[in-house]
Amino acid sequence: MTLAYRSGVGVLLVDLDDTLIPDGAARDSAMMSTLATFGELPALSPTEIRVWPVVREEWRATGLRLVPGLLGVSSWEALWTDFDAALADPEARAAGRAYQSRVWRRLLHESDAAPAEAVFRQAREELVRPFGWVREGLADWASVHDLWCVTNGSSWLQRRKLDLAGLKPYFGEVVVSGEVGAEKSDAKFGAQVAERLARTGSEPVAVVGDSDASDGALASFLGVRHVRVHRGTQPRLNISLDS
Template identity: 30%
Template sequence: MTSAPNHSTTHAPGQLKAVCLDVDDTLLDTQRASRQGLRELVGTDRAWPVWERTTDHYYARFVNDELDFEAMCVERTKAFFAAFGEQIDDTEAARRESVRMAAMQSAWGLFDDARPCLDWLRDSGVRLAVITNAPSTYQRKKIAAVGLADVFDAVVISGEVGVAKPDPRIFRTACDALGLRPDEVAHVGDRLDTDARGAARAGLHGVWLDRSRSERGTVGDVPVITSLHELPELLVGDLPAIPAMPELIG
């Protein structure tokens, strides 16, 4: 677990005291980095829809413990090239994946709204955590690479705790690590079902970060934001002791 200094709060019982966040495509612009990796691999990202569908399929198998991370990467790469009629073996798939991975990692970076939002939350006395579905070493490397290694009070990774979002247990593990009740914690992520609704089912305040702007307002009982710049405004109503910062809102 990565620790950060504790900050005192003046919140009454039942008020939000912590915010958990997903990593990929929430804080970190993973799609942009992945597209860069694909361009390095095949010279273009025009095949992105095929790569994305293939990744969704094989990453789900990883999350469900059907494949380890390395095997997932190899099988995904073989399946991607097979979709275009090229059959490659495990060795060649691993070689190509290493090329893609190096290019992707060199392109890792935060969304422009991530650091201002995290700074506002931290400066306001809100505790911070990460909840992410990923292998441990890989995800911790990613968090460190974008300068967030010392930001969070808790880092909860599916590869370490043995359960993955949207399983309620991973959200409750984060709450336990923070020493808070679920109703005192919000979770923000880019996946409606995996993040927002999964958190809500676990008793947290789920928030969907819909960067594609496909929805606005709420989806059922889940509030929707289109940028992390909107998160302070959403939370201020539940955290009246925290001052609004207009330059980060809207």
């Protein structure tokens, strides 16, 4: 499917994670699968045990959260990021790889973390599937508006997700926090989106997403409505055709 870009048409700005594809649920499922593979399946879910605090602690300790290309990257996303593909700086790449190794050594009590890293990445990639409503819903929206994807994360990972989910063709543009050097809630991100809209002679009509903090902030900056998404459910836009 290829959607032609139409200059001057209203633009619907759409979030990615937990709006079009599962994030939190996929994260937990991939972790449980990996722990089970290595004989460490706990009785409780990863959210109820030590797993995610360990992941978060190790990620914060790296200092990589402040690297412009990784702004908006969560600790669990960093766990399956290919840092060699995502970053140019050799030291940052090495720090990212070391982070992943430390996490798996702590969780599995193994000296060699490489097998677990590979299993988790594969499990997580296999779970990058759009919610049931998404393909038809995006096609319907695209018949009226141009669609842009606006998302927090690294350029490599967010674009990888779009490819894995088969959603890239629906979007005329993709704006990623790691490319802008600011998260969606930041005025710098909003200004970048506004500049691109002005360059194409287009007007934003709404921001569609699950987060009040990021999607709501972007909508407020642009002066448009935030259409709140409840995970897995198609939102009602209620936007007139001449918006």
